[in-house]
């Protein structure tokens with residue numbers, strides 16, 4: 001049996017022996033390189049572009065400017081600015097040449113004349129809508145109200161009211177590998193190798209814009225050095241490079257430099273929540289009113305993140321009266337999009353901060369206040385109509401409380417010694433498995449081994465191993481006889497990719513259903529080969545057997561028999577081919593939950609040192625606890641960075657001040673710490689294989705736990721991420 005086992009990743013031998021092939025490792029004969037001339041200012045009118053000097057350089061093949069394509073919710077000029085410049089770094093011109101250095105040199109020689117306009121950087125100023133971020137448009141790009149019950153009245157009737165402003169600053173989804181692609185044009189066909197989370201999305205998007213210029217596009221995902229939500233949707237550079245390769249009929253590569261990547265990869269978070277909360281003396285929540293501002297940057301496509309944050313704001317608590325007023329504002333900054341957790345970290349940070357602050361105000365224990373408000377039975381429909389599937393939240397809360405109390409006792413001892421120590425607790429409930437469905441094909445090869453092709457596109461999670469476990473177990477064959485293929489639009493018709501912690505559950509269940517179809521097919525074929533009645537046969541551990549006679553055929557034998565006859569005829573009634581494709585979608589998202597407990601020390605330098613860290617999750621059935629644990633570890637460290645170090649900072653003119661790893665800090669091995677993880681399996685999902693996702697949970701649960709731990713260690717209220725501890729000294 002494989003499900004539930006801690007099995008090492010099948011993906012790793014290649015990667016740890018240096019056999020991985022990331023975009024920039026892929027060499028194709030005759031490849032040209034592309035570099036981009038970008039807007040030097042945050043807002044202005046483009047007057048003149050002069051690239052005559054640039055084209056004189058030896059090795060320059062051509063220039064592309066003025067490319068405009070219609071793509072929903074993207075900047076008015078997309079993928080290139082043709083009149084209005086909307087943010088620093090917006091592409092204006094692309095230069096194509098024979099090597100990567102000459103195109104960079106050429107970029108320096110391009111002259112851009114522009115007339116500056118006032119820019120809008122602060123999202124709260126943007127909301128006033130005096131100065132426009134985009135000429136002729138309201139800064140309010142998105143507006144929505146979510147409302148349930150009567151929050152105004154509930155607040156009035158409350159014993160206690162609090163008002164707070166919570167800020168989650170913008171962050172950079174710092175993947176080890178910057179973005180990039182190689183686009184190869186041949187006789188009307190485009191083959192694109194990309195560092196992406198979804199080859200199928202990329203193909204669909206590019207076909208929509210460039211489809212009339214070519215016959216078809218095949219997108220192949222190279223090995224990907226991290227993505228964290230930022231490589232899901234195609235970027236301007238993807239359109240420009242694909243277009244350039246069509247125009248010049250050449251293979252063309254574009255790879256972001258690190259500073260390009262920090263500036264131009266869509267940033268995450270960027271939300272402000274101004275909340276009013278009412279509660280009874282005993283801590284029972286009465287009502288919440290939240291004014292949500294999301295800093296969209298120069299394009300509106302990130303608005304959906306505010307929807308997720310707002311509708312998940314109630315979290316695991318009963319709050320009948322609640323309202324969220326959502327404002328998505330344009331600013332003259334890099335556009336915003338999803339980053340690991342995509343809206344749920346923001347929601348969880350806000351509701352958990354509310355719990356802790358209320359507890360302090362009312363002098364109630366922080367676990368007690370949660371227990372009082374937590375949802376007691378599931379399924380549960382939250383006030384905004386989101387249906388939480390199932391779980392035993394109180395059980396997990398009680399389990400986590402034990403760890404919390406222990407750490408509290410330890411912290412008391414340390415404090416007596418004069419150390420600045422604090423323990424933080426968070427409870428999170430999230431939604432995942434986004435995207436309508438996923439596809440998988442299971443094929444038994446002629447030699448009896450099994451190939452599984454999935455539409456999901458894992459890129460570091462190890463999901464291929466998890467799915468191999470599912471298929472090997474279902475077919476009753478050795479794990480070594482199952483290989484997973486992914487990341488190629490030619491290998492499987494349609495699919496979605498890897499995001500929203502969906503791959504194990506959606507692609508895994510599709511693979512499970514496809515494997516079941518293959519088993520049925522094996523029985524039907526075997527019945528013909530063995531000349532026995534279908535009813536007499538059953539599938540058992542990689543074989544089709546006739547229990548009466550003891551006769552059997554292995555999958556390998558069935559497959560071989562279907563392939564063997566050279567020059568023969570197909571004399572059977574059943575179609576040949578031991579393969580099947582299945583699609584799987586859930587009619588409701590899945591809702592995992594968990595708790596994080598952190599004990600930190602604030603050192604005299606202001607440095608936040610994590611002394612102990614514990615996480616408990618319920619994600620339904622866990623297929624591979626080692627992989628799930630790996631996700632939690634990565635997510636916690638990332639969440640720690642977001643809570644204490646990472647902040648995308650612009651000056652008032654819209655220049656990025658944190659444009660390198662010298663200024664933008666991410667956690668390294670030095671800041672990392674031990675994490676202990678456990679799981680319970682009480683909230684099974686409604687899928688045949690009843691799992692939920694774990695890819696983002698830790699990035700959600702960490703923020704409020706760390707924030708609270710710091711708050712307790714320094715004795716000052718925390719309302720903003722990252723927490724800059726120096727400010728409190």
Ligand code: MCN
Nearest residue numbers: 227228460462466500501502503504623624691693694695
């Ligand atoms: N798993 C399991 N049992 C479950 C659920 C998952 O054993 N019930 C295992 C899976 O086999 C897989 C891993 O846990 O190895 C995560 O699976 P899942 O929760 O389905 O998430 P996805 O595979 O869809 O991964 C996406 C998720 C997201 S949305 C972001 S953002 C993120 C994350 O994964 N980006 C990552 N983790 C990342 N990890 C790496 N290394 N790189 C990224 O870019």
Ligand code: MO
Nearest residue numbers: 228229499500
């Ligand atoms: Mo994601």
